[in-house]
Amino acid sequence: MKSYRKELTFNIPSRRGFVNITPQVEEAIRESGIKEGLVLVNSMHITSSVFINDDESGLHRDYDQWLERLAPHEPVDQYRHNDTGEDNADAHMKRQVMGREVLVAITDGQLDFGTWEQIFYGEFDGRRKKRVLVKIIGE
Amino acid sequence: MKSYRKELTFNIPSRRGFVNITPQVEEAIRESGIKEGLVLVNSMHITSSVFINDDESGLHRDYDQWLERLAPHEPVDQYRHNDTGEDNADAHMKRQVMGREVLVAITDGQLDFGTWEQIFYGEFDGRRKKRVLVKIIGE
Amino acid sequence: MKSYRKELTFNIPSRRGFVNITPQVEEAIRESGIKEGLVLVNSMHITSSVFINDDESGLHRDYDQWLERLAPHEPVDQYRHNDTGEDNADAHMKRQVMGREVLVAITDGQLDFGTWEQIFYGEFDGRRKKRVLVKIIGE
Numbered sequence: 208m209k210s211y212r213k214e215l216t217f218n219i220p221s222r223r224g225f226v227n228i229t230p231q232v233e234e235a236i237r238e239s240g241i242k243e244g245l246v247l248v249n250s251m252h253i254t255s256s257v258f259i260n261d262d263e264s265g266l267h268r269d270y271d272q273w274l275e276r277l278a279p280h281e282p283v284d285q286y287r288h289n290d291t292g293e294d295n296a297d298a299h300m301k302r303q304v305m306g307r308e309v310l311v312a313i314t315d316g317q318l319d320f321g322t323w324e325q326i327f328y329g330e331f332d333g334r335r336k337k338r339v340l341v342k343i344i345g346e
Numbered sequence: 347m348k349s350y351r352k353e354l355t356f357n358i359p360s361r362r363g364f365v366n367i368t369p370q371v372e373e374a375i376r377e378s379g380i381k382e383g384l385v386l387v388n389s390m391h392i393t394s395s396v397f398i399n400d401d402e403s404g405l406h407r408d409y410d411q412w413l414e415r416l417a418p419h420e421p422v423d424q425y426r427h428n429d430t431g432e433d434n435a436d437a438h439m440k441r442q443v444m445g446r447e448v449l450v451a452i453t454d455g456q457l458d459f460g461t462w463e464q465i466f467y468g469e470f471d472g473r474r475k476k477r478v479l480v481k482i483i484g485e
Numbered sequence: 486m487k488s489y490r491k492e493l494t495f496n497i498p499s500r501r502g503f504v505n506i507t508p509q510v511e512e513a514i515r516e517s518g519i520k521e522g523l524v525l526v527n528s529m530h531i532t533s534s535v536f537i538n539d540d541e542s543g544l545h546r547d548y549d550q551w552l553e554r555l556a557p558h559e560p561v562d563q564y565r566h567n568d569t570g571e572d573n574a575d576a577h578m579k580r581q582v583m584g585r586e587v588l589v590a591i592t593d594g595q596l597d598f599g600t601w602e603q604i605f606y607g608e609f610d611g612r613r614k615k616r617v618l619v620k621i622i623g624e
Binding site: 208210212245247249250251252253277278286287288289290291296299300302303304306307308310338340342344 | 486521522523536537538539541542543544546547548551555582583584587588589590592597598599600601602622623624
Binding site: 347382383384397398399400402403404405407408409412416443444445448449450451453458459460461462463483484485 | 523578
């Protein structure tokens with residue numbers, strides 16, 4: 208069994224945003240030399256997500272508005288977490304809806320994907336450096 | 347390390363529906379010959395889910411109504427994704443709540459499950475052929 | 486490839502609660518002797534979650550109130566699942582928002598974690614014994 212580890216870094220200039228990270232994950236798979244196995248891609252932070260969905264800007268606007276409806280940022284004093292001096296309690300909730308991680312099969316050295324699947328980093332408390340872990344195991 | 351790959355196909359006759367796919371996953375594990383490892387089961391589409399919960403029809407009706415409350419299908423013009431000609435933006439959201447994938451331990455050649463755990467395919471934009479990937483690694 | 490399996494048991498004295506189980510997962514990794522691989526941690530029940538987020542009591546109170554708003558426990562007769570004699574339909578929904586499982590990379594014999602990542606058991610229908618599965622594969 209082989210394993211490979213890589214960190215990706217992001218600094219989203221706004222509070223929230225989505226970035227397609229599929230090319231970086233594909234590059235990590237090539238670097239690993241692993242042909243059959245699994246790739247785990249997870250946020251190393253608790254106010255952001257890694258998820259798989261469609262690379263369509265209208266959908267991303269819908270996600271942003273929907274998540275803001277499910278867990279509004281304002282008023283920040285509605286959340287006890289924000290009593291600690293933070294203002295990001297909503298980001299901890301949005302991240303639970305969208306998920307921390309994805310696990311994707313590697314077959315013949317490629318992401319074993321359906322037609323429209325793409326991997327995204329979802330930021331809910333940006334404007335600082337954040338890390339994503341790519342861990343690959345297989346042969 | 348051994349690996350095994352299988353695709354399952356579904357064509358749900360309505361927009362939304364839940365199907366217990368545990369027997370098909372168990373069959374794939376038998377076919378793989380893998381006794382110790384992990385099985386990844388994921389939707390290859392971005393408007394459907396694979397999740398683990400209870401095989402109880404009342405609960406499935408509750409899930410359907412609850413998801414429709416969190417992310418209503420109508421009016422379709424509330425979503426920018428639907429400006430592309432689609433009417434399935436709500437399905438992309440319902441799928442995020444229910445999840446894309448499950449990962450289950452294989453122990454002694456069996457799904458290592460609690461008493462009530464069953465694997466479901468959750469469709470939120472049906473009436474066409476959809477695929478689920480089963481990828482098994484282990485020994 | 487090596488594999489290791491361990492069950493953790495919990496009996497939360499109230500209906501809902503969160504427990505930091507990171508030390509128990511770290512202990513299982515030490516017991517396994519696995520230095521490079523993956524650890525799957527999942528609830529073996531369908532009314533509880535395993536998730537990764539912050540060990541901050543204010544946030545846990547926010548999660549509890551937020552989940553209660555998304556899927557209220559009362560009135561119990563709003564859910565068809567509760568026609569079976571149960572009163573825990575809401576727990577099946579809360580668990581879907583928070584997730585069944587987490588998968589964490591093991592690097593150099595340690596949980597490969599960001600600064601604030603901690604693993605939690607999330608109970609939504611407690612006051613009885615529940616199990617969590619830890620399955621580790623690697624080398």
